[in-house]
Amino acid sequence: MKNFRLPNDTHIGYVHLQIADLKRSLHFYENLVGMKNVREVGGTAVLSASGKDPIHILLTERRDARPKPTRSTGLYHIAIRYPSRRDLARAFRRLHEDGAAFQGFSDHLVSEAIYLADPDENGVELYVDRPRDKWVHQDSQIQMATLPLDMDNLLDELANDHLISGSADSMTDIGHVHLHVSDLHKAESFYHSLLGFDVTQRSYPGALFLSAGGYHHHIGVNIWAGRGAPIPPADAVGLLSFGVVVPGRETLDALKNRLEENNIQCEGRRSDLLQRDVLRVRDPDGMSVEFMSTI
Numbered sequence: 001m002k003n004f005r006l007p008n009d010t011h012i013g014y015v016h017l018q019i020a021d022l023k024r025s026l027h028f029y030e031n032l033v034g035m036k037n038v039r040e041v042g043g044t045a046v047l048s049a050s051g052k053d054p055i056h057i058l059l060t061e062r063r064d065a066r067p068k069p070t071r072s073t074g075l076y077h078i079a080i081r082y083p084s085r086r087d088l089a090r091a092f093r094r095l096h097e098d099g100a101a102f103q104g105f106s107d108h109l110v111s112e113a114i115y116l117a118d119p120d121e122n123g124v125e126l127y128v129d130r131p132r133d134k135w136v137h138q139d140s141q142i143q144m145a146t147l148p149l150d151m152d153n154l155l156d157e158l159a160n161d162h163l164i165s166g167s168a169d170s171m172t173d174i175g176h177v178h179l180h181v182s183d184l185h186k187a188e189s190f191y192h193s194l195l196g197f198d199v200t201q202r203s204y205p206g207a208l209f210l211s212a213g214g215y216h217h218h219i220g221v222n223i224w225a226g227r228g229a230p231i232p233p234a235d236a237v238g239l240l241s242f243g244v245v246v247p248g249r250e251t252l253d254a255l256k257n258r259l260e261e262n263n264i265q266c267e268g269r270r271s272d273l274l275q276r277d278v279l280r281v282r283d284p285d286g287m288s289v290e291f292m293s294t295i
Contacts, residue, residue: 004258006196007251008213012174013243013292014055014274015078017122020237022061024119029057032094033080033126034168041273049172054245055274056080056174065237067121071225072232073180073285075239077115077123081175086157087168088112088128093158094166105149110135110142110216112149120237127175135216142200142216144209176211177242178220179287182229184208186284187221194262195255195289218244231286241288243278252279252293 019025022045029035029047036051043061048054057078068074082088092114095102104115113127136143181187188208191197197210200217206224209217223229232238246252256279259266266281271290278290 004194004196004254005198006212007247009247009294010212010218010251011215011245012176012218013245014058015174015177015242016058016060016240016273017075017078017118017120018062018065018237018240019059019118019120019122020061020063020065021119022059025059025061028118029059031166032091032098032100033124034091034094034166034172036167044273046273049168050170053275056172058240058273060240062235062237064235065120066233066235068232068236068238069230071229072236073182073225073229074232074236074287075122076178076180076220076222076224077125078174078239078242079113079125079127079176079178081173082126082128083169083171084157085112085128085154086161087172088114088126089154089157090161090163091126091168092154105151107147107149108144108216109147110144112154114149122238123178125178129175129216132214141203142209144201144204144216174242176218176220177239178222179239179285180225180229181221181223181283181285183227183284184221184223190283191219191221194258194264239287241280241290243274243290243292245292245294247294249293252291255279255291 035047038046038048045059046055047057102116106113111127111129113125115125118124191210200211201209207222209220211218268279271278276292278292280290
């Protein structure tokens with residue numbers, strides 16, 4: 001397989017989730033996380049940090065949706081990235097006042113993160129990056145860890161802060177997605193060798209992290225749900241797709257040609273929800289990845 005690398009400006013655009021109760025999920029993602037409703041199409045709400053395109057979260061209601069089996073592939077968490085520590089602290093305050101059940105608070109060296117689940121038990125990470133010049137590189141890897149987060153220091157950002165709005169800063173976005181997969185080697189072959197993401201960290205037991213442009217990770221994959229874990233049923237809550245934005249139509253065309261040359265089924269189509277053209281491909285565990293260009 002010929003070498004191929006995604007351009008530096010590649011980034012995660014959005015996540016599309018299947019949920020059981022749209023009103024309940026909108027309370028979480030709008031009032032607490034801080035996203036804004038751009039439009040609703042059928043049973044799908046389309047959200048973004050600014051209240052206009054580009055889109056960051058899509059929520060499709062399926063009233064009979066069942067919980068995702070614990071030991072299955074699919075979403076581990078979506079990661080919502082705030083532009084400043086104060087924005088992250090504000091999100092924590094909104095969630096805390098609403099009685100959220102937090103699952104963890106971590107210092108990853110490259111970022112500071114808060115973990116919880118949405119109303120359908122989809123994993124959610126809220127985080128802020130440390131400046132890139134503070135990231136440590138060693139042996140072609142970006143050093144990351146899971147250390148306790150100094151919450152007192154983070155909450156100091158709220159001193160003399162009187163903002164009561166539930167809105168997130170318009171620069172908030174989806175920093176990365178982290179997935180349960182059935183096999184790390186197959187995932188690396190797909191996301192790295194085929195699609196062109198760089199491997200940035202492979203030292204975590206049972207996990208692999210990949211990115212474009214030197215970011216710490218746009219995609220995380222792990223086998224923590226079990227090696228050989230099955231695909232969840234179609235009627236389960238969880239990830240329907242996630243979007244990857246590439247800079248320019250020529251990259252999209254190159255990806256399409258690469259997939260076809262390697263006999264990987266893909267589909268170019270118009271998305272009414274996104275109001276954009278996308279190139280859709282499925283990973284070895286059936287997860288839908290949708291590429292779109294900035295132009």
